[in-house]
Amino acid sequence: MHWPNLGELTIRFYSLNLIANKHAYRRVFSDLIYMPIKILASADLHLGKRTSGIDVFSDDCSTKLTWKRMLDYACRNSVDVVLLAGDVIDRNNRYYEASIALQEGFARLKDAGIEVFLVSGNHDFDVLPQVIRNHSFDNVHLLGANGHWEISRFERSGEVIQFIGWSFPKQYVTTNPVLQLGALQTDSNFLRLGVLHTDVDKVESRYGPVPLLDLQNADIDIWMLGHIHKPSNFAGEKIIRYPGSPQSLSAKESGRHGALLLTVDQSRVEVEEISFSNCRFEWLNIDVSAVDSQETLRLLVENDLSLAANLKLTELGETVFLVYDLHLNGQNRRCREIKAWAEPLKNDYDMPLATGTRVLVREVSANIRPVIEDHEVLASETSPAGLLAQTILALRNGNSTPFLEELIRDWERNFRTITNSTTYQPLQEQWQREGNPRIAKVLIEQECNRLLNELLFPSN
Ligand SMILES: [Mn+2]
Known part of the structure; x- marks a missing residue:
């Protein structure tokens, strides 16, 4: 932390009064007053789309308006950099609405002295470079065009950040882009922030698959990723996150949606979630x-x-x-x-x-x-309903039957097969730490009840 002297404090006092939220003035003083760098990181905005799933949404839930809320936030909160990790424009929806909203946004950010670093994803691999090429915004930097890693240095208040990015050159990419990163010269004295649109740990994916281990081992300090709409955070020492789509686009995208505010203060980085949906x-x-x-x-x-x-x-x-x-x-x-x-x-x-x-x-x-009055009577039958009633009774009384034992063995065998697949590796690690939830009996009872319900009350 650098403590300002009296002169600097006076400047700070006057600047605070003068500025009154006039963002541009902040730049004038930014060399005199140390201020941490603020980066608003987002991805998968899908401009041109709107939330689907319920009639009442109408145009209120278009991503164009989410983008506007993000711009308002960036200007109001003296953000220095807006970071976009691909799929900014939706491939299949309202191109003009999307590109105009984007251009207006870039212009607004320029007026506010805010830089934009971005990469393209599988949705906007072609249109994003076009929009940027056709309109000269000197505050907007597309990183890694044509699938070649690129580094761009950003400097403010004596703080330096290297933005390192790679853009989708075509709609489908089946190879791991991080394999080409080693050739790029970076400076380990300054923060290296990687921006990439990718499918982490999905080997078969057509969307630039990268193993998590490669992101962890790369010479990059922080990764901001795009493609997965649900915000997620990978465990480990390094910050590796999907900010997620800032607007929930359907019921499949449940929970909170917004962007990440990174505050870089010397070498310390704080991450805060800001809601925008x-x-x-x-x-x-x-x-x-x-x-x-x-x-x-x-x-x-x-x-x-x-x-x-x-x-x-x-x-x-x-x-x-x-x-x-x-x-x-x-x-x-x-x-x-x-x-x-x-x-x-x-x-x-x-x-x-x-x-x-x-x-x-x-x-x-x-x-x-259903409410079944008497399982005992039902259990004396040799029908399928009788067999289910016997199983439910055995489970409730802590007993066993040959049929129940067979069901549990089947369940365990299938459960092992599923959890041995690499897709569930993180779950397995969690269970090794917290204990495997052996819930076969609970699930079998639920299923027996459901089947009995179907058998006895077919119209339910
Ligand atoms: Mn994508």
């Missing part, structure tokens, strides 16, 4: 065992949804739509009626929270077990 998808299990009328179902759903949504209240800053998929479960003899009572929730439910966020329901699924 105006919609957020979640799912919720609701136990309907006690439901006996449409009214009790309504009360229960309202209560559970309100509890779940309010728990997220502090994270809902920009969220306009909080959209739930409900899974109804439990044990109830009115399975069919409950499903019918729940049906209107999909189009009808719309609850406002204190933040102004609207809670909606997108989908309702049900896995309600």
